[in-house]
Amino acid sequence: MSDLQPAKDLIRGYYGALAEDPVAAMVRYCAPDLLWRGLHPFHEITGPEAVADRFWLPLAAALQPIQRRLDLFFAGQNTLEGAEGVWVASMGHLLGFFRAPWLGIRPSGKLAMLRYAAFHRVEEGRIAEEALFFDIPHLMIQAEQNPFPPQTAAHLVQPGPMTQDGLLFDAQDPAEGAATLGAITRMIADLQVWQAVDGPALEDELRRSWSEDMLWWGPAGIGAAYTIPGYAAQHAGPFRRGFAERRFNGHLARFAEGHFGGFFGWPNLTLTPSGGFMGMPATGRPGDMRVVDMYRRAGDKLAENWIFIDLLHFWAQLGLDVLGRHRALGESGETAIG
Amino acid sequence: MADVQAQKQLVRDHYAALDAAAPGKSAAALAQACASDVFWRGMHPVHEQTGPEAIAETFWDPLKRAMGPMQRRPDMFLAGLNYIDGQKTTWVVEMGHLMGLWDQPFLGIPPSRKIAFLRYVEFHRVADGRIVDIASFCDLLALIQQAGLQPLPPQTGAAILTPGPRTHDGVLLGPQDPAEGRTTLDLITAMIEDLIAEGVASSLEHLAKWWTPDMCWFGPAGIGASAFFKGYHRGHTIPFEEGLEFMRHYGHIARIGEGNFGGFFGWPSMEMRSTGGYMGLPAGGTADMRIVDMYRRAGDKLAENWIFIDMLHFLNMQGLDVLGRLRDHPR
Numbered sequence: 001m002s003d004l005q006p007a008k009d010l011i012r013g014y015y016g017a018l019a020e021d022p023v024a025a026m027v028r029y030c031a032p033d034l035l036w037r038g039l040h041p042f043h044e045i046t047g048p049e050a051v052a053d054r055f056w057l058p059l060a061a062a063l064q065p066i067q068r069r070l071d072l073f074f075a076g077q078n079t080l081e082g083a084e085g086v087w088v089a090s091m092g093h094l095l096g097f098f099r100a101p102w103l104g105i106r107p108s109g110k111l112a113m114l115r116y117a118a119f120h121r122v123e124e125g126r127i128a129e130e131a132l133f134f135d136i137p138h139l140m141i142q143a144e145q146n147p148f149p150p151q152t153a154a155h156l157v158q159p160g161p162m163t164q165d166g167l168l169f170d171a172q173d174p175a176e177g178a179a180t181l182g183a184i185t186r187m188i189a190d191l192q193v194w195q196a197v198d199g200p201a202l203e204d205e206l207r208r209s210w211s212e213d214m215l216w217w218g219p220a221g222i223g224a225a226y227t228i229p230g231y232a233a234q235h236a237g238p239f240r241r242g243f244a245e246r247r248f249n250g251h252l253a254r255f256a257e258g259h260f261g262g263f264f265g266w267p268n269l270t271l272t273p274s275g276g277f278m279g280m281p282a283t284g285r286p287g288d289m290r291v292v293d294m295y296r297r298a299g300d301k302l303a304e305n306w307i308f309i310d311l312l313h314f315w316a317q318l319g320l321d322v323l324g325r326h327r328a329l330g331e332s333g334e335t336a337i338g
Numbered sequence: 339m340a341d342v343q344a345q346k347q348l349v350r351d352h353y354a355a356l357d358a359a360a361p362g363k364s365a366a367a368l369a370q371a372c373a374s375d376v377f378w379r380g381m382h383p384v385h386e387q388t389g390p391e392a393i394a395e396t397f398w399d400p401l402k403r404a405m406g407p408m409q410r411r412p413d414m415f416l417a418g419l420n421y422i423d424g425q426k427t428t429w430v431v432e433m434g435h436l437m438g439l440w441d442q443p444f445l446g447i448p449p450s451r452k453i454a455f456l457r458y459v460e461f462h463r464v465a466d467g468r469i470v471d472i473a474s475f476c477d478l479l480a481l482i483q484q485a486g487l488q489p490l491p492p493q494t495g496a497a498i499l500t501p502g503p504r505t506h507d508g509v510l511l512g513p514q515d516p517a518e519g520r521t522t523l524d525l526i527t528a529m530i531e532d533l534i535a536e537g538v539a540s541s542l543e544h545l546a547k548w549w550t551p552d553m554c555w556f557g558p559a560g561i562g563a564s565a566f567f568k569g570y571h572r573g574h575t576i577p578f579e580e581g582l583e584f585m586r587h588y589g590h591i592a593r594i595g596e597g598n599f600g601g602f603f604g605w606p607s608m609e610m611r612s613t614g615g616y617m618g619l620p621a622g623g624t625a626d627m628r629i630v631d632m633y634r635r636a637g638d639k640l641a642e643n644w645i646f647i648d649m650l651h652f653l654n655m656q657g658l659d660v661l662g663r664l665r666d667h668p669r
Contacts, residue, residue, distance in 0.1 A: 147618065149489055152667045238667075273620070275657020279489060279667075281612070281622040282657030319614020319621030328577075329492060 004075035004086060004257070005171055007122035011075075011088040012169070014120075014127065015068055022056035023049065030127040037131040037266055039290065040313035041103065041323060055132075058103075063096025063112065071160025072117075072262075072294055072306075074168040076177060076255025083121060083129065083252045089262055091117040091294050091306055092160065094134075098143060103136065104327040108143040113157050115219075117292045117308050119253055119264055131252070131264050133292045133308035137322070138220035146220075147322045149279025153216070153223030153234040161260070161296045161304055162215075172258040180256035180297040183209065184263070187302055192248050197240040202232045211303040218307045221278050242277025245286060246270070262294035267310075273318070280315075287317040342417035342428055342596075343513055345464040349417075349430040350511075352462075352469060357410055361402035364394035373468040379605050379628075380474050382651035383445060383661060397474070400445065405438025405454060413502025414459075414632060414644075415509040418594030421523055422602075429592045431601060433459040433632050433644060434502065436476075440485075445478065446665045450485045457500055457558075459630050459646055461592055461603050473591070473603050475630045475646035479559035479660075487668050489660050491618025495555075495562025495573035503599070503634045503642055504554070514597040522635040523595030526602070529640060538584045538608070540575040542567060550641045560617055560649045581616025585609040585624055601632035601644075612656060625655035 010029065017025035026034075026048035036045045038055055045051050060066055072091040078084055098112035115138050121129035140147060141155055160166050187209035196202040206214075206228050216225045216235060225234040247270040254263035267288035275282035290310040296303050312322050352371035359367035368376070368390035378387040384396045402408065412434035419425035440454040456476050463471035482489060483497055502508055529548040536544060545553070545567045554565040555574055564573025586609045593602035606626035614621035628648040634641050650660050 147491055149491060149663075150487070150667050150669050234667075273657075276659065276663055279663055280620055280658065281653060283620050284623050285621075315620055319612075320619060321615060322618075325491075325615055325618060329494060330572075 003171075004077075004088075006125075007086045007088050007120075008073070008075050008169060010122055010125065010127075011090070011120055012073075015070075015090075018056065019066060019068065022060060023052040026052040026056070030130070031123070034127060035129045037129075037290075039133055039136070039308075039310040040316055043313075051130075059094070059114075062098060062100045062102035062107065063094060063114065064099055065096060067095040069093045069095055069113070070167055072166040072260055074166075074172075074257035074260045076181075076257050076261070078121070078253040078255050080251055080254055085128075086122050087253050087255055088120045088122060089118065089255075089294070091166075091262075093157075098139075102139075104323055105136070105140050105143055106145060112139055112142045114139050115158065115308070117262070117264075117294060117306070119262075119292075121253070131266070131292075133264065133290070133310070135219050135308060136312060140326075141220050145326065147326055148221045151221060151223035151278075152238050153218060153225040153230075155220060156224050158217045158224060158306065163259075163296065166260055166296070168258050168260065176259060177255075177257040177261070179300070180259055180261040180295065181254070183297050183300060183302055184254070184256065184261050184293075184295055194240055198232070198237040202237060202240070203228050206232060206236065209302055211298055211301040214302065215304045216307065217305065219309045219311060221311050222307075222309075238277065242273060242275075243271045244274040244282070245272040247286075256295075256297075259297045260295065261297070262292060262306075264290070264292045266290055271314075278311075280320075283318045285318065287314040289314050341513065342419075342430070344467075345428050345430050346415070346417045346511065348464055348467065348469065349432065349462050353410060353432070356398065357408065359398075359402070361399050364398035364402065365390045368394055368398070371469050372472075373465075373470045376468075376470055376472060378472050378474060381476055381478055381628075381648045382654055385651075393472075401436075401438075401456070404442045404444035404449065405436075405440050405456075408436045408438040408456075411435045411437055411455075413508050414599055415511065416594065416596040416599050417510075418519055418523070418596045418600070420463075421527065421593040421595075422590050427592070428464050429594050430462045430464060431459065431594065431632070433508075433601075435500075444481070446661050447478070447482055447487075448485055448668060452484075454481060454484045455499055456481055457646070459601075459632060459644070461630075463592070473605065473630070475603070475628070475648065477558050477646060479649050482660075482664065483559055487664065489664050490560055493560060493562040493617075494577045495557055495564045497559065498563050500556045500563065500644065505598075505634065507597075508599055508634065510597050510599065518598060519594075519596040519600070521595075521638075522598055522600040522633070523593065525635055525638065525640060526595060526600050526631075526633055527593065530602075534587050538587075539579050540571070542571075545570070548640055550636055550639045553640065554642045556642070556644045558645055558647045558649055561647075577616055581613060583611040583613050585611055588626075598635045599633065600635070601630060603630040604628065606648075610652075619653075619656075619658075622656040625652050627652050 014029040030048040093113040115135035269289040292308040294306040355367040414433040417430040435455040458476040461473040607629040630646040632644040
């Protein structure tokens with residue numbers, strides 16, 4: 001495995017600089033033709049200034065000041081075709097005092113924590129490609145503006161790994177990373193051919209890849225679930241039963257380091273709701289799911305999983321503009337607080 | 339217009355017997371005024387039933403077991419000959435709330451252990467001294483909300499306890515001037531024909547033509563209540579027109595007017611296709627809306643409108659079993 005440390009150091013410097021001055025940081029650390037993938041309503045943006053202008057500056061005006069609270073930080077060599085190279089990933093929250101509207105969401109006037117996961121491809125000392133996932137509905141719920149029907153699992157501001165050792169700033173034993181990537185890949189293989197949708201058959205399938213006391217830290221709209229039976233009842237079952245058709249499109253990047261690993265796709269899945277998923281009706285047509293999964297491995301099983309899904313994009317493709325409806329309901333609150 | 343006092347009295351006697359019946363005794367109470375093959379149109383998940391036994395078993399006994407003795411609080415009571423069938427049939431309508439102490443689950447909905455107001459409207463067809471047809475609409479989503487549950491995304495209108503007519507004169511126990519009822523019925527019919535001709539679109543011109551400026555639209559839970567042209571546009575007509583494609587109008591089964599009040603029901607009234615956003619839900623297939631509209635007329639305009647839609651049926655036809663999901667994931 002190639003040395004990942006220079007790329008990690010670059011990203012740590014980038015995060016520090018972003019907090020000071022987003023425009024200068026983007027220009028200094030990113031390639032001029034940076035390909036940035038952000039969730040709905042941002043989508044793909046090219047070039048550092050455009051990303052700073054459209055994403056970071058409005059966010060920094062709403063969450064003041066932004067404190068990055070890292071829970072995971074690791075790197076790896078991605079071998080998936082089309083996005084090969086050294087990637088650095090991180091996950092945690094962007095915490096701020098939510099004092100001005102953002103995307104039409106009414107500010108709470110209290111602190112808020114925006115869940116995020118980031119993937120950065122580093123090439124020749126610059127960030128050439130970046131995927132930034134963030135949980136907008138999770139922020140809306142914190143600000144008491146839940147746009148969705150009741151979740152199957154729990155709404156929580158989510159912690160990092162139980163083992164408190166997810167920040168891999170130093171070099172790691174490559175064998176551990178390989179074992180983690182192996183565990184993730186085995187689980188994906190099971191998922192791609194899923195047959196069981198509930199009951200003991202589903203739980204037995206999950207036991208092949210997951211620890212008994214697993215945690216599934218899902219996105220707002222679905223929530224967080226604990227233990228194999230809990231996960232089967234509160235997400236895996238409802239999810240598998242909720243779609244008439246499914247297609248796996250694969251991932252752009254997938255890698256692991258130490259006990260941690262993850263992937264993202266753009267989109268990973270194309271799914272046709274059959275009614276019930278997230279309390280929504282059948283749609284008769286498919287939508288794309290852009291997904292991030294981050295994992296902690298314990299022994300030869302997966303013990304924790306943090307998930308981000310671009311649900312606003314998925315539902316927008318299916319005719320539901322969640323943020324637009326939120327504005328139309330007069331919930332945006334255009335007056336800044338404090 | 340023919341005298342409808344005898345039919346009104348029959349329905350009042352019917353309600354007195356039904357309200358006095360203990361849980362498990364509803365069938366006998368229904369049998370006092372209803373024909374043995376009375377045809378019942380109820381909300382999802384009850385749907386159509388035939389005969390007092392089936393109606394009691396699927397609706398009244400479960401409701402009474404859930405909420406104990408119920409206090410009937412009518413806001414509107416009227417009768418008339420049916421416009422739809424050339425005045426061949428006579429219908430008696432009552433709208434209001436049934437209040438009970440909600441201590442046991444109803445249709446799988448967990449109880450609030452507080453009083454609950456079940457919003458209802460019933461259309462009864464009376465023939466040969468018996469009730470032969472009942473269309474019984476109630477707002478189950480509003481009841482779910484009273485249990486502190488919100489199975490659907492935020493409403494465009496207000497969630498309130500729906501009031502009766504502003505004029506407090508909707509309970510027409512005695513005979514009315516037939517000319518007033520005919521005027522109300524004609525106004526409702528003209529407004530509806532205009533609305534359908536416009537593809538069920540409520541332009542400002544349409545509203546100004548048929549409605550008073552301070553009109554109230556007391557819609558079902560899931561949509562909510564709104565008032566005044568601006569509020570009605572924002573709270574109902576714009577989301578309805580933008581989020582639904584009007585497929586067809588099936589027509590109504592009964593439409594009557596008496597005094598300043600009138601209304602109709604369809605089974606279903608309309609077929610709609612969800613194009614996304616309506617009620618905070620994505621685009622889906624086509625589905626039926628079973629609808630009741632009740633109106634108050636003020637002079638030559640309509641002033642208030644009470645609407646019931648079998649929302650659980652409309653959503654179930656689109657693959658969303660609200661009651662089923664509520665049992666597994668209430669909050």
